[in-house]
Amino acid sequence: MKIVSYSIRDDEMPALKEWQAQHPDVEVQIEHELLTPESAAKAQGADGVVVYQQLPYDRATLQALHDAGINKMSLRNVGTDNIDMAAAKELGFQITNVSVYSPNAIAEHAAWLMGRLLRREPEYTAKINRHDLRWAPEIGREMRMQTVGVIGTGHIGRVLIDILKGFGAKIVCYDVFKNPELEKEGVYVDNLADLYQQADIVTVHVPSLKENIHMINDDSIAQMKDGVIIINVARGDLVDTDALIRGLDSGKVRAAGLDVYEKEVGVFNEDWEGKAFPDQRLENLLNRKNVIITPHTAFYTETAVKNMVQISHNCNVQLIKGEKADNLVKLD
Numbered sequence: 001m002k003i004v005s006y007s008i009r010d011d012e013m014p015a016l017k018e019w020q021a022q023h024p025d026v027e028v029q030i031e032h033e034l035l036t037p038e039s040a041a042k043a044q045g046a047d048g049v050v051v052y053q054q055l056p057y058d059r060a061t062l063q064a065l066h067d068a069g070i071n072k073m074s075l076r077n078v079g080t081d082n083i084d085m086a087a088a089k090e091l092g093f094q095i096t097n098v099s100v101y102s103p104n105a106i107a108e109h110a111a112w113l114m115g116r117l118l119r120r121e122p123e124y125t126a127k128i129n130r131h132d133l134r135w136a137p138e139i140g141r142e143m144r145m146q147t148v149g150v151i152g153t154g155h156i157g158r159v160l161i162d163i164l165k166g167f168g169a170k171i172v173c174y175d176v177f178k179n180p181e182l183e184k185e186g187v188y189v190d191n192l193a194d195l196y197q198q199a200d201i202v203t204v205h206v207p208s209l210k211e212n213i214h215m216i217n218d219d220s221i222a223q224m225k226d227g228v229i230i231i232n233v234a235r236g237d238l239v240d241t242d243a244l245i246r247g248l249d250s251g252k253v254r255a256a257g258l259d260v261y262e263k264e265v266g267v268f269n270e271d272w273e274g275k276a277f278p279d280q281r282l283e284n285l286l287n288r289k290n291v292i293i294t295p296h297t298a299f300y301t302e303t304a305v306k307n308m309v310q311i312s313h314n315c316n317v318q319l320i321k322g323e324k325a326d327n328l329v330k331l332d
């Protein structure tokens with residue numbers, strides 16, 4: 001059995017080597033380049049591919065893989081929003097993702113963003129860097145005094161709620177699919193308007209489905225408390241960036257912590273030092289002392305990366321063997 005693993009990064013190699021040692025019967029061809037219509041030919045003769053990239057898996061790429069005899073593709077990440085689902089279905093692809101690799105990685109990151117903003121860390125850091133070591137005026141706020149509105153109570157939202165409860169925060173949450181344990185605790189509100197009315201911090205943990213795109217917009221921000229803090233470590237297009245900037249300008253939004261951004265593809269995970277920065281809206285956000293931007297690094301922990309590499313390869317083997325694969329992606 002042979003798998004071609006595309007765009008393998010150096011930091012993924014230890015986990016991949018460990019997996020290879022446990023699966024001597026599987027030949028893994030390591031490719032450092034992305035999967036493109038051109039590089040797809042490298043998979044000729046293999047049984048499946050393992051991939052991760054933010055670039056689209058568009059019709060041309062899937063067609064090229066199909067022409068190379070491959071229709072079993074395993075993503076090393078959770079998001080499937082960059083797949084041309086209609087093409088994948090038509091070409092008979094079977095696709096898996098890694099739906100859960102470490103909810104804690106993302107949930108902790110969201111909690112850190114909240115904590116850093118509550119204690120006004122970016123403002124202090126700027127002051128301290130210029131050797132101004134005075135306290136005032138950046139007085140902080142305590143997590144236990146906050147009501148945190150968690151939108152989406154899947155794996156990540158659930159872990160985040162536990163973390164925040166440890167700090168003593170009050171939780172209100174909303175999801176169309178209710179978690180029975182949380183329901184018993186009575187933390188769900190019936191609608192988003194109720195959550196916006198109560199929350200000092202609003203954090204989103206839902207997928208980028210059509211109905212969720214720009215769910216944080218002028219209208220939802222207007223319904224939030226004055227001085228709300230907005231956190232997004234899920235998907236960039238959940239937040240209308242222009243509306244967020246308007247909210248920050250007016251002071252309605254006190255602060256924001258963003259690990260994702262609407263137009264992050266091609267901008268995040270690149271080194272712009274000494275080069276013209278390509279996105280003025282992002283520059284606007286980066287220049288604010290009440291905004292923390294992290295370049296989609298919430299997932300980036302040793303534990304998560306190991307799980308992403310090893311679970312995706314396990315799933316690809318399951319597909320190749322014709323077994324019921326964990327994490328099969330519904331192509332629609």
Ligand code: COI
Binds near residue numbers: 052076077078299
């Ligand atoms: C995903 O798993 O879809 C993520 O958002 C993390 C990715 C940058 C590897």
